[in-house]
Amino acid sequence: MIMKKIIAFILILTIAGTELQAQSDTTKKVYYYYPLANVYYNPATMDYYFYDTKTSSWITDKELPKMIDIGSKDRYETVYYNGQEVWLANPEHRKSYPKSSPPKK
Numbered sequence: 001m002i003m004k005k006i007i008a009f010i011l012i013l014t015i016a017g018t019e020l021q022a023q024s025d026t027t028k029k030v031y032y033y034y035p036l037a038n039v040y041y042n043p044a045t046m047d048y049y050f051y052d053t054k055t056s057s058w059i060t061d062k063e064l065p066k067m068i069d070i071g072s073k074d075r076y077e078t079v080y081y082n083g084q085e086v087w088l089a090n091p092e093h094r095k096s097y098p099k100s101s102p103p104k105k
Contacts, residue, residue, distance in 0.1 A: 010097070031086045032076040035097040040086050049087055058087040071084050 031049075032041040040049040050068055052059045064070065077097045079087055 017062040028080045028082050029086070031079050031081060033053075033079045033093050033097060034076050035099050036075065037064075037070040038081075038090070038094065039064065039068060039070050040079075051087070052088075058085075076101070084095075 009032075030043065032043065036039070037052060041047070042049070047060050047062060048064050049058055049060055050064060051057075070076075075095075079086065079093060081088070
């Protein structure tokens with residue numbers, strides 16, 4: 001009887017762990033990264049994320065300042081990130097997608 005309870009408990013833990021893993025995988029958000037301007041765009045919220053040198057921080061806004069030019073709107077890389085602060089992965093993105101990367105076909 002105790003063995004059946006142990007097996008049932010292990011089975012429940014395994015199922016729960018699988019469900020948690022599946023949920024965490026689906027929480028990854030899609031962002032567009034514009035390497036020429038080092039800018040992110042969240043198509044779900046229609047927000048831009050850009051680095052402000054005056055405040056030394058990342059800013060979130062619905063519009064980009066006029067001084068930031070992302071170039072062609074179709075020259076972006078799709079990046080996936082768990083959470084809202086996609087810019088925390090910026091060093092990796094800058095390395096993976098240099099400014100001189102060719103346009104998508």
